Every structure is written in structure tokens, then in C-alpha cells.
Amino acid sequence: MSICSDHNAPNPVFENPWHAQVFAVTVALNEAGRISWSDWAARFSETLRRHGLNRELDGGDDYFMAWLETLESVLAEQETALPEEIHEMRAAWEEAYLKTPHGMPVRL
Amino acid sequence: MPHDDHDHPHALLPPEPALRVKALETILTRKGLIDPAALDEIIDTYQNRxxxxxxxxxxxxxxxxxxxxxxxxxxxxxxxxxxxxxxxxxxxxxxxxxxxxxxxxxxxxxxxxxxxxxxxxxxxxxxxxxxxxxxxxxxxxxxxxxxxxxxxxxxxxxxxxxxxxxxxxxxxxxxxxxxxxxxxxxxxxxxxxxxxxxxxxxxx
CATH class of the missing domain: 3.90.330.10 (Nitrile hydratase alpha /Thiocyanate hydrolase gamma)
Structure with a gap:
């Protein structure tokens, strides 16, 4: 397959807003001394390797899915954010979206 | 916006991973571990500068x-x-x-x-x-x-x-x-x- 059919096209830095958000959360935690970058790279590499076993990752959404999964597991291990906590907060956000009239800012 | 109001009586639900990221952000912010303004600064730096x-x-x-x-x-x-x-x-x-x-x-x-x-x-x-x-x-x-x-x-x-x-x-x-x-x-x-x-x- 060709890697670079559109490598000259100007691409947005982050394809989706959540890519930028999850990136920024990780960098912020690193700068606060809560995640070392070499540990992060090792963990993230391992997730990418595992995800890439059965299919070829394209470096877009799948790349940031692996990023998010890695971050969640690091935070769970540190007991900084436990899976139950994330699950509940995620549900709270979903409910907030569903209850907020279209066009209004969504708040918890 | 391309969407008509009657198609979406409520706010458009973000994709699943976006909700999970939002959840993480809220949890970490409430625990005082990250500052939303710092996140905006990081995104702006890499996106625009x-x-x-x-x-x-x-x-x-x-x-x-x-x-x-x-x-x-x-x-x-x-x-x-x-x-x-x-x-x-x-x-x-x-x-x-x-x-x-x-x-x-x-x-x-x-x-x-x-x-x-x-x-x-x-x-x-x-x-x-x-x-x-x-x-x-x-x-x-x-x-x-x-x-x-x-x-x-x-x-x-x-x-x-x-x-x-x-x-x-x-x-x-x-x-x-x-x-x-x-x-x-x-x-x-x-x-x-x-x-x-x-x-x-x-x-x-």
C-alpha cells in the first residue's frame, strides 16, 4: 500500500478535537511529573503493538484510541482515575449531552 | 452549522472516545492534577505555534x-x-x-x-x-x-x-x-x- 498518497496536502495537526484533548492531558501530566515520558513511550508502544497484531493501524483515530487506552490504564494503575470513576463520569457527560438543548453549552 | 435543530433536539453526542477523554479531564481537574487552562495552552502551542x-x-x-x-x-x-x-x-x-x-x-x-x-x-x-x-x-x-x-x-x-x-x-x-x-x-x-x-x- 502507499503510505503517502496525500503527504503534500496540508493536514490539520489533530484530526479530531478529542485527539488534541487526550494528547494535552498526557503532556500536562508529564509536565506535572506524574508520568515519565520514557515510561509513557514504552507503555504506548506496547499498546500499539498489541492493537497492530490483527490489523494495520493507519495512524489516525486508531492511533489515538491506543493512546487513550494507554492513558486510562496508566491512571488506573496509579489509582489516579479508577475504571469505575471513569465509567461513572463518562455516563454523567453522556446524560448531560442528552439533556442539553441543541446549541446550548453542555455542562455537568 | 450543517445540522438542523429539529434533527437534534439535544446537543450532539460526541463519539465514545471523546466522552471518555472528557471524563478523564473532569476527574483529573477536580482532583487538582491538571488545569484546563494549561490544556488549552498545550493544544494552542502544538496546533498553532x-x-x-x-x-x-x-x-x-x-x-x-x-x-x-x-x-x-x-x-x-x-x-x-x-x-x-x-x-x-x-x-x-x-x-x-x-x-x-x-x-x-x-x-x-x-x-x-x-x-x-x-x-x-x-x-x-x-x-x-x-x-x-x-x-x-x-x-x-x-x-x-x-x-x-x-x-x-x-x-x-x-x-x-x-x-x-x-x-x-x-x-x-x-x-x-x-x-x-x-x-x-x-x-x-x-x-x-x-x-x-x-x-x-x-x-x-
Whole structure:
């Protein structure tokens, strides 16, 4: 397959807003001394390797899915954010979206 | 907005991973571990400020100033720090120079380590399995797909980045560029030429 059919096209830095958000959360935690970058790279590499076993990752959404999964597991291990906590907060956000009239800012 | 109100009586539900990221952000913010304003600053920096124009400035300076070039090739990290380009993750940056004998190309086979302070966030293809696997295995074919044909006598050397060491390629200065200012030279330096998957533009 060709890697670079559109490598000259100007691409947005982050394809989706959540890519930028999850990136920024990780960098912020690193700068606060809560995640070392070499540990992060090792963990993230391992997730990418595992995800890439059965299919070829394209470096877009799948790349940031692996990023998010890695971050969640690091935070769970540190007991900084436990899976139950994330699950509940995620549900709270979903409910907030569903209850907020279209066009209004969504708040918890 | 492309959506009509009657199609969406409530706010549009973001995709599943976006909800999970929002949940993390809320939890970490409430625990005082991150500051939403700092997140905005990080996103703004990488989205709007840091990009290949920084790397291009370094390359153009190296083409113009032999002493700077020597210092850069010798130990780039302090030289770049002095210019205000340093890694937020404390990584070292190594500059590798293309010559008629050797063409350098950069990859991160394990994830996507990249010289952020000089090039910003890597493009999608740099993060793809295809590039990460094939850059090492068949660099000449990959280069050909990028439209780069090297003379037969030029060897390709592939550098595998790590969390600690990130590489920047110093491409060869294009011919017929004598007398160009650093600014004009920088305009010839493409992002891909600093990853090694491209060559600088030809002087107009």
C-alpha cells in the first residue's frame, strides 16, 4: 500500500478535537511529573503493538484510541482515575449531552 | 452549522472516545492534577505555534553558517536550546546530515517519537504501521513512494527514534542558492525533507 498518497496536502495537526484533548492531558501530566515520558513511550508502544497484531493501524483515530487506552490504564494503575470513576463520569457527560438543548453549552 | 435543530433536539453526542477523554479531564481537574487552562495552552502551542517552520529555520541557519552547522552536528541539544527549541519531555535532539554518499531517514518503529520542538506533531503517515514497519525494511521503496529517487551510489541510513533521542535530518543545500538569505533558504525546507522522506524545494 502507499503510505503517502496525500503527504503534500496540508493536514490539520489533530484530526479530531478529542485527539488534541487526550494528547494535552498526557503532556500536562508529564509536565506535572506524574508520568515519565520514557515510561509513557514504552507503555504506548506496547499498546500499539498489541492493537497492530490483527490489523494495520493507519495512524489516525486508531492511533489515538491506543493512546487513550494507554492513558486510562496508566491512571488506573496509579489509582489516579479508577475504571469505575471513569465509567461513572463518562455516563454523567453522556446524560448531560442528552439533556442539553441543541446549541446550548453542555455542562455537568 | 450543517445540522438542523429539529434533527437534534439535544446537543450532539460526541463519539465514545471523546466522552471518555472528557471524563478523564473532569476527574483529573477536580482532583487538582491538571488545569484546563494549561490544556488549552498545550493544544494552542502544538496546533498553532510549533511546526516545521522552526526546523526550517535551523536548517537554513546551518546552510548559511558553517560554525553553527558544526556545533549542531556535534551536539544539537544545547545549540537548539539556546535558540529556544527544547523538548518538553527533556529529550535529546540529534541532527544527521545528508551527503552525496548518505541519505538519512527518520522513523519511530515502536510508537511515534518525533522532534516536536522543531517539527510539531507528526503527520498521520509517520504514525502509521505501514511507515513504521517499512521504513526500516525497504526504505528505498518507501522513498520512491514519496517521490524521492536517490542516485545509485547514495546509501540510505534509517534512524529509529526513541523517547530519549529524536532525530532531525539536515538535508543537502539545493544547488543555485548562493546568496539567498536565511529566510529565503528556510522557505525551501519542507517538513518531509527534515524527516528524510523528501528533498528541499528547488530554488525558484
Amino acid at each position: 510549533i511546526g516545521p517552520q522552526y526546523g526550517a529555520k535551523v536548517v537554513a541557519k546551518a546552510w548559511s553558517d558553517p560554525e553553527f552547522r558544526r556545533a549542531l552536528l556535534d551536539d544539537a541539544t544545547p545549540v537548539l536550546s539556546e535558540m529556544g527549541f527544547y523538548g518538553r519531555q527533556g529529550e535529546h535532539i540529534v541532527v544527521v546530515e545528508n551527503t552525496p554518499q548518505t541519505h538519512n531517514m527518520v522513523v519511530c518503529t515502536l510508537c511515534s517519537c518525533y522532534p516536536w520542538p522543531l517539527l510539531g506533531i507528526p503527520p498521520g503517515w509517520y504514525k502509521s504501521d505501514a511507515y513504521r514497519a517499512r521504513a526500516v525494511r525497504e526504505p528505498r521503496r518507501v522513498l520512491a513512494e514519496f517521490g524521492v529517487e536517490l542516485p545509485k551510489g547514495t546509501a540510505v541510513r534509517v534512524w529509529d527514534s526513541t523517547a530519549e533521542i529524536r532525530y532531525l535530518v539536515l538535508p543537502m543545500r539545493p544547488e543555485d542558492t548562493d546568496g539567498l538569505s536565511e529566510e529565503d533558504l528556510a522557505a525551501l525546507v519542507t517538513r518531509d525533507s527534515m524527516i528524510g522522506t523528501g528533498l528541499p524545494k528547488v530554488s525558484a
